[in-house]
Amino acid sequence: MFNKIFSLFVCLCFIFSSKAQEQDSAFIFSYFKGNGEDGLHLAYSGDGLKWSALKGDQSFLTPELSPDKLMRDPCIIKGGDGLYHMVWTVSWTQKGIGHATSKDLINWSEQQYIPVMEHEPHARNTWAPEITYDPSTKHYMIYWATTITGEFPETQVEADNGYNHRMYYTLTKDFKDFTETMLLYEPGFNCIDATIQKNGTKWMMVIKDETREPAEKNLKLAYADDLEGPYSEASEKITGDYWAEGPTVIKNNGEWYVYFDRYMDNHFGVIKSKDLKNWTDVSDQLQFPEGIRHGTILKISNKELNKLKAL
Numbered sequence: 001m002f003n004k005i006f007s008l009f010v011c012l013c014f015i016f017s018s019k020a021q022e023q024d025s026a027f028i029f030s031y032f033k034g035n036g037e038d039g040l041h042l043a044y045s046g047d048g049l050k051w052s053a054l055k056g057d058q059s060f061l062t063p064e065l066s067p068d069k070l071m072r073d074p075c076i077i078k079g080g081d082g083l084y085h086m087v088w089t090v091s092w093t094q095k096g097i098g099h100a101t102s103k104d105l106i107n108w109s110e111q112q113y114i115p116v117m118e119h120e121p122h123a124r125n126t127w128a129p130e131i132t133y134d135p136s137t138k139h140y141m142i143y144w145a146t147t148i149t150g151e152f153p154e155t156q157v158e159a160d161n162g163y164n165h166r167m168y169y170t171l172t173k174d175f176k177d178f179t180e181t182m183l184l185y186e187p188g189f190n191c192i193d194a195t196i197q198k199n200g201t202k203w204m205m206v207i208k209d210e211t212r213e214p215a216e217k218n219l220k221l222a223y224a225d226d227l228e229g230p231y232s233e234a235s236e237k238i239t240g241d242y243w244a245e246g247p248t249v250i251k252n253n254g255e256w257y258v259y260f261d262r263y264m265d266n267h268f269g270v271i272k273s274k275d276l277k278n279w280t281d282v283s284d285q286l287q288f289p290e291g292i293r294h295g296t297i298l299k300i301s302n303k304e305l306n307k308l309k310a311l
Contacts, residue, residue: 026305027250028076028105029288030086031295036072039063040086042105043289044305048252048297049270049282053289055311060106065098065113066091073246075130075195075296076105080138085175087114087129087142095120097129097144099175105300105308116142116170116181122149124163128246130296132196134227141227143169143184145192155190159212165192167207169228185222187234193245195296196227203227204276206247206258207234217243219260221276238279244269246294259286261294268292 029043029051039059043051054060063071072089079085083101086108090098095117101109117123129144145165156164167185170178185194185207193208203224209216218237224230239260246261252272259270262283269283 024302025299026302027252027297028300028305028308029248029292029295029297030074030076031292032072032074032088033057033291033293036063036070036089036293039071040074040088041289041292041295042308043292044308048250048257049285050287051289054308057289061100061108063088063090063098064111066094066096068092068094071098072293073128073295076298077131077133077296078298079133079140080135085131085133085140087131089127089129093125095123095126097126097142099142101175104304106311112175114142114170114175114178116144116168116178117146119181120146120148122151123147124149127165128193130195132227137227138173139171139227140173140175141169141171141196143167143194143196145194152186152190155188155211157213160210163210164190165210167191167194171228182228184229185231187220187222187231189216189234191234193247193294195247195249197249199223199276201225203231204249205231206238206249208245208247209234209237215243217245219244219247219258238271238273239269240281242269248294248296250297250299259297268294 027045031041040061042054045051063069068091074088076086088098096113096115099112117126124147127145131142147163147165169184170181172178190210192210196205205222219239220234222231243264244260248259250257255272257272262269271279271281273279
């Protein structure tokens with residue numbers, strides 16, 4: 001009897017602790033404005049719908065890498081080392097990506113250029129990198145979209161400047177040594193803007209179908225048992241009859257929220273689902289700072305948020 005009561009007590013403590021931790025946290029959205037010239041911007045939210053810019057919507061980090069000196073598509077995660085790791089697009093044409101770390105999202109390390117596609121003479125770009133940490137292997141997987149001239153001719157068209165992306169990746173434990181760049185996902189269509197999160201025992205990828213002729217320009221899902229894949233065939237589209245890109249995903253009050261840039265309409269959208277099959281559009285409840293472009297969302301403590309709000 002004592003063991004049963006003790007087990008129940010431990011279970012209740014865990015539930016209350018998890019609830020308290022969830023309440024003592026806030027969402028942070030990392031984004032860029034314009035072409036990404038002025039660098040990293042951050043906004044915060046308590047409910048995932050109403051967002052306010054931090055630091056008066058001024059930049060937290062000015063880009064220094066590549067001749068273009070851009071900081072587009074900033075993706076930030078909390079790593080296994082306790083640091084915040086950010087990767088971003090440094091240029092429209094360079095063959096590498098940017099990386100920097102921070103303890104507090106305020107003070108950042110020296111910016112590192114990671115030459116992920118420099119070995120490929122026909123690579124045209126390295127766009128929209130993201131980073132996911134796998135605690136089971138202690139690896140960080142960095143993944144991005146690249147067009148390699150002559151690859152995948154079956155989906156090559158002249159529209160969209162002839163870009164024909166697929167997703168590639170590399171692994172690292174220390175951001176000094178990186179594995180050989182490999183193909184991550186070839187769904188049979190031009191794809192970009194993948195973001196990956198753990199969903200139970202599976203890894204879930206949200207990806208943009210970039211097909212131009214006939215136009216898709218929507219978001220789809222794919223799943224894998226391991227972070228490196230192989231990933232399943234892409235699902236039917238989960239977004240509506242509009243062009244969407246730059247997805248970022250959170251779990252909020254037991255529901256999945258997928259945010260995306262409705263870039264042709266100049267505003268953001270969000271859909272939510274409990275089962276990842278039936279989706280509800282709640283974009284009319286979304287409030288974002290003016291001029292926001294896509295990035296990623298992560299959770300931080302209220303203590304960390306208060307430091308950011310004090311700037």
